[in-house]
Amino acid sequence: DADVTQTPRNRITKTGKRIMLECSQTKGHDRMYWYRQDPGLGLRLIYYSFDVKDINKGEISDGYSVSRQAQAKFSLSLESAIPNQTALYFCATSLSRGFNEQFFGPGTRLTVL
């Protein structure tokens, strides 16, 4: 979805490196999310933010941190990457009202060697 963009789209890094994944949206949504997707597993929530000053841990936040620089920008950092963080990472946005439909970005494929 062109309204939610993620950079980079692909990244290969080495164990121990610090990595930042970025997400931007033009949908005007107040809520933003970071998920990871692994083969055979459903999408799992890492962090979510209801507005710039409200950031919450998801079910698998260990080893990750986030920053909500503005309503439209939400970054995910891996402080010291490890191989089991190799996955497909998705950013999503939603409105605070309604049925919580989430709009996903195109994903970032991260490989940690």
Place this chain on the structure above:
Amino acid sequence: KNQVEQSPQSLIILEGKNCTLQCNYTVSPFSNLRWYKQDTGRGPVSLTIMTFSENTKSNGRYTATLDADTKQSSLHITASQLSDSASYICVVNALTGGGNKLTFGTGTQLKVEL
């Protein structure tokens, strides 16, 4: 524990044929259920949403059903096309004291062949 289970894991059908994907959930308290389509290399895109009071909802060739009593949903695809090849993900939204909580199924990988 809230869970969403989908079946089959994968499916191959011929173009023009119909198919039905299943979703069983134990999520509570139930708010709504959504089916997403995820093309390879893309993010999931919503197909339909169903609330507690809805039994059937259609979106073109896609028809979703919901039985809230048995906690089951299905997605029926009619007259399949090659472009229907994708992963279909069932997502159930629980409305808890802490707000909305989504539980994602692992998806059904559909391949439509000539």
